[in-house]
Amino acid sequence: MIKIDNKNHIIPDSSLSIKSENSIAECKRCGTCCKKGGPCFHVEDKMLIEKGVILIKYLYTIRKGEPAYDNIKKCLIPVSSDLIKIKGRNDSWECIFFDEKDNSCKIYDKRPIECRVLKCWDTREIERIYSKNRLTRKDLVYRVEGLWNLVEEHQSRCSYDKIRHFVKKLDGEKKNEAIERIYDILSYDDSIRELVVKKGKMDPENLEFLFGRPIVATIRMFGLKLEKKDGKYYLSPDKL
Template identity: 35%
Template structure:
């Protein structure tokens, strides 16, 4: 019998992606909230565990956030190795057993949730999401970042483009928090990871508003 030993190893590798079967968890009083979710947008570089490789996402996915800037699922109580929402845990957590990954692999890329599955038609932030995806496209960001890193002492025009994207990314998050009264912690759901965090994957360190960039030193 496959029985979880509650060692916390799987939880430390990242929170689960959400599937259509998890929609009900957003309605549970002890389930998930939008502040618990981060959107990984199509084209973002992510680590694919089954493939054991970093690759651009083929489609948007929603994941449970990590804790304290790490990949460790925010619902893992580290001191006891216990899941704090175990009775209402997502489908991937119910399916995963580290001794036999096959059941998880069968559902891994099936019926994944996106922002549009959660936000009702006509939601006031949907238009902003579309505009943000257009102006801050992960594909465009990847192209700019790659070219800037390849010619670090040049490409000032491309640095300016990066700076403009980062300024817009921050401003739209601030606008929604201020005008719509939505919690700042939910912006990772609405607009995905801040561009500064994504840029770190390309070896670029930036100030939050994109005023300056530096290359990350190899450790």
């Protein structure tokens, strides 16, 4: 499986060691790929979510513009559209649907397309589909009254392009203003999550799908650390 680590490094299928260790011609259902990270979703998988086979709470979004490591270009580049992925179990890479006891997939008959086409011994098919027809939050949330507006507003106010813009200014004359704008973004990111949970009665487990991972965590990709004291954020001084 293609995995994305906590610095958003996309690790290609060829990282599956089984390919070099064994010469196999069919899937042994060993689970190695499932332990290395869950799939990204494509339009073909939409019905799995709409029919409730895979619940939103098991998903998270890498938002459009969020940096991810491009293994071809060997650097972090912004993703061109949302990537919707299955969460890992307990902060590990292991797909949440992998059943360790049986070494099997709990949704095997209804697993997403990437899982179905993945052949660790021949990655051509998954490479062919990987960037095509990616499912986005809009595909899933557009018709939910009020909710899509919130997602759009959050994306506009807390876009990674904006964060990137202000992070670049941290080395310049307008550093203090840039710090304030980053705090504003963090504050909005926090408050919208709180709002939809408290007022909208949203399951908090759905937040990483709706608004991506909290910026307080992903800001590390920009070489910054944040601490929260008495309800206020403080950027770590090493980059300032």
